[in-house]
Amino acid sequence: MRVKSKYRPRLWIETECERMELLEERILRDGAVRPGNVLKVDSFLNHQMDVALFKAMGDEWARLFADAGITRIVTIEASGIGIAAVAALSFHNVPVVYAKKTESLNVDGEVYRTKIQSFTKKRIYDVFVGKKYIQPEDRVLIIDDFLANGKALEGLISIIEEQAGATVAGIGIAIEKGFQPGGRLIRSKGYHLESLAIVDSMDPETGAITFRRSDETGAL
Ligand code: 5GP
Numbered sequence: 435m436r437v438k439s440k441y442r443p444r445l446w447i448e449t450e451c452e453r454m455e456l457l458e459e460r461i462l463r464d465g466a467v468r469p470g471n472v473l474k475v476d477s478f479l480n481h482q483m484d485v486a487l488f489k490a491m492g493d494e495w496a497r498l499f500a501d502a503g504i505t506r507i508v509t510i511e512a513s514g515i516g517i518a519a520v521a522a523l524s525f526h527n528v529p530v531v532y533a534k535k536t537e538s539l540n541v542d543g544e545v546y547r548t549k550i551q552s553f554t555k556k557r558i559y560d561v562f563v564g565k566k567y568i569q570p571e572d573r574v575l576i577i578d579d580f581l582a583n584g585k586a587l588e589g590l591i592s593i594i595e596e597q598a599g600a601t602v603a604g605i606g607i608a609i610e611k612g613f614q615p616g617g618r619l620i621r622s623k624g625y626h627l628e629s630l631a632i633v634d635s636m637d638p639e640t641g642a643i644t645f646r647r648s649d650e651t652g653a654l
Contacts, residue, residue: 492521584616
C-alpha cells in the first residue's frame, strides 16, 4: 500500500521501476483527488501529456501482452488517443483507431455505432468507428486512460466483437479505480485486463491515495 503524504520524488521519469511504480509515483506527486470519485491527472496524462511516461507505459503493455498477437489498437476520443498512439510504437507500429464522439464529414462509408455513458460528464455519447478500420481477423488491444464503471470498455467491446467480429485480445488501462465495479465486471467476462496502477481508495478531504499491490490482485 502506498499513501500520498509528503512524499515528493524529484525525478521526471528517468528510473526503471518494477511494474509501473513510475505511474504510481507520478499519481502521488501530481494527481489530485476531486469530489465524485474523480482523480485529476491533467498535468501528465490527459491534458498536458508526458510522452516519455506514455512510452514506458507502452513498453510495459508490450511485455504484458507479448503473446497476444496484437494487430490493432483501439481507443476512445479524446484522452485515450495520445496514450494509444505512443503505445503503438511498442507494438511494432500497429494501426491505432479511436472511436469518435462527434460526427464528421471526414468519415465516409459505413460505421459501427454504440452508446457510451460518460463517467466524468454524466451524459450519453453516440460513438462510432468506420467499418473499414476494424477487420474480423484483427486481434485488438483496447487502451484507455481510466477504468471506472466499465461503460467505455463495454461500448468498445460491443463495436469490436459483436459488430466487427474481431477479437479483443487484451485491454490495457493506465489507471483503474479498483473501488469502482468496472475492473471486476470486465475480468469476470474473461478478458485479459492489465491496469498499470490500481487505486484502491482516494479521499477528497485529505488527498490520500492508496494503491493495490500486485500480490493483492494477481491482475497487475
Ligand atoms: P467508465 O466508462 O469505466 O465508467 O469510465 C472510463 C472513462 O471515464 C475514461 O475514458 C475516462 O476518460 C473517464 N474517467 C473515469 N474516471 C475518471 C477519473 O477519475 N478521472 C478522469 N480524468 N477521467 C475519468
